[in-house]
Amino acid sequence: MTVDDLAHGWEHVSRVYNVALYIAEQEGANKFVVGMAALMHDLGRSVPQDGTTHHADLSVKLATELMKTYQVPLDTQEAILHAIIAHSFSRNIEPRTLEACVVRDADRLDSLGALGLTRWAITGTIRRNPQTRTYHPTDPFAAEHALDDRAYLLDHFYSKLLKLSDTITTNTGRRLSQSRTAFMHAFLRELRDELDIQGSSAHSSSHTLPTTPTLPTLPVLP
């Protein structure tokens, strides 16, 4: 991930901050801990990465240095750092405080709904290689093939995005995630309809090849 990645930059951080504070208000969580952790959760993505350190670990390191400067009480620092390290899907650390649950929910909510769709497209474009396709040519909705979201961008819905709602832990977060996930299912239905209109059999669950559109016959020039 580059330091100017639009999907994980300040726009993302400010949305996570606002949603996290909203959830904290509804759930009665400590808003200082939630707000600080939300603001610093992706700090590790703001500096060049060597590819060996997870961005959440890097965020913890940078947040620790920052909080020392501002002399944040030790127990508050620990609560903030735990919420930062537990936010990541791939780092896979269970949140053990309400505040960590709130920050993780807010971060995951930004991968859902219209915003999630936007970030999916941005991230897929950044990570793509020359072989990457938007979707599998004969099985776009992953009915049969082994999921590979590096090869087919749409596979990311099935490997991660549509599963995120099940990992949301707060009641407020769950309510928001359900409507955002419903929107993503509606997007997939629309995409299926549009592929149908194109006369393509690309969405078919069978492995038949898509039909080639018939081109109009050009008049013969004199």
Ligand SMILES: [Fe+2]
């Ligand atoms: Fe992150």
Ligand SMILES: [Fe+2]
């Ligand atoms: Fe994030």
